[in-house]
Amino acid sequence: MRWSKMLITTLRDNPQDAEIDSHKLLVRAGLVRKLTGGLYTFLPLGLRALHKVTRIVREEMDRAGAQEILMPALQPSELWEKSGRLVTMGPNMFTLKDRAERLMALGPTHEEVVTDLITGLLNSYRQLPCTVYQIQTKFRDEIRPRFGLMRSKEFIMKDAYSFDTSYDAADQSYLAMYNAYKRIFSRCGLSAYPVEADTGDIGGKWSHEFMVLADAGEDGIVSCPECGYAANLERAERQVAVATAETECPAIEPIDTPNAHTIDELVRFLKCKPRQLIKTLIYMVDGKPVALLVPGDRDVNELKVRRLLGAKKVELANDATVEEITGAPVGFAGPVGLANPVDIYADQSLRGASDRITGANRADTHLLHVDLARDANVKEFLDLVIVKSHDACPHCGKPVEIKRGIEVGHVFKLGTKYTEAFQTKYLDEKGAPQLMVMGCYGIGVTRTLQAVIEQSHDENGIIWPISVAPAHVALLSLDPQDDSVKAVVDMLERELESRGVEVIVDDREERPGVKFKDADLIGFPIRVVVGAKGLAKGGVEIKERTSKDFELVPAEGAVEAIEQKVRSLFAKLEA
């Protein structure tokens, strides 16, 4: 393939609207072009790389025994009513009406469609287990698309769904996908690792996310270097020391704290430590106000609250509600003496908390010497807070670390959430109808592509792992007019292509520097340089994108040497 004939436009400057390196490089290397926020066109080079990823995904899905299907992106909204997700997923969905005024949705995911499909398709234990997958464009009306392909309104997802006769059997299907995922990401040259995750709107009992470590990642990952525990920050738990026997707590004493609304202000004013304070936050849980108590140096994890209280929606109450519940302006809430008592939940670390400072539910006043057991009516002690670095690992008690990561895949044990809603049953050996047990498994294909770039680049550009590179080899013809150079270039292109090595020949009338810069920017794993000078010195130059030096190989032996290099780069990824 000839560079001069291809639609390749590299940019010297970073695009003004890109923030993270991978996004800048996607645009600068001419892989994608933005149409508008959250919508991108894949240009030839970008599409080639994307196809590499989808091919790997396909191969590994097939190897794991999943069967490829293709479901409609356009779906009737009744399906979503049936599963009850029109409410939870609703705002994220693009909906429209057909000419008969029927409400339709552009699929953000396909649990509904696939469950509906299987319900009518399979009805015997003999047909199970069954795992199907598709690679398809998904649509989500993201509140804030960002970072290029990382979070966009339209993206390509591989979604797979498993159907089994029992929870044990479903565990096997889950494991098969889990292992396939590990292979997929390592074949893409990514170091992705699984962490425990929240199941969110998809639902189900248990899930793992596959995370690519990157500072630009949107997720926090809690991990324990000691025992290997790893979880999404949203999900992560911590061990809490058993409350020691407290000394006798003095009687409650109000204290004036003018204008001290925040923990910081209080700490400065009272000259105490944040952990001596108890933060009282009024939350709306499915429309009902509750009070949540956490230590002064902690933040509430709203996802945990949602899960523990079995709620659909959890949000901080507005100022008016806070004033109504506490009888005081925002900033002075406390568990003792609420004007309109509500259910009080406290973080587990506050069990036995004594001699603490809380708001007094009165303007500019706090209470000293509060003993939760004695003075407050706590309904339940729960794990409510966001884990911090150095917290105790929930498994082994050693301090945990917090890193950032990009979620490239997510596997869920769904159980019967959807098969129940759709009455997806099979007949067992005794002829009795049973609900199927489901799992679902997603990979953000376009996001994975960007994650590769985020994890593998330098100041000169992308460093493609050979498995996903737009082409294996960039063949630079430094003197396109020179007959001997031309002869070698033509021979190499022909021979390499006949052996299945993908080559892009830079045959442009450009100075060498331009070609070197572009080859580095786009990030071809192998660079072959043919120039009059090199030929005079004895041959062509072969260089890996990752190394500084090149090998000079006689033109006659170059094809073998290049093919060898391609093979060994692939072998490294398989290892």
Add this chain to the structure above:
RNA sequence: CGGAGAGUAGCGCAGUCUGGUAGCGCGUUUGGUUCGGGACCAAAAGGCCAUGGGUUCAAAUCCCAUCUCUCCGACCA
């Protein structure tokens, strides 16, 4: 949706405060000199200054409204 910033040539930007002929660099086209890590000289093409409305003799510039994009929070592959 809340908070912050930005829309001027394909890309990156100046000009806006203080109204008066729309500019620079890269890229593109043509000619020439160059040619192993983003060359140089000369010439050229390319703009409804986001949109709509005002103010003014005169608006990229001042005022009002709208739209779009980017960043920080909640959502997610």
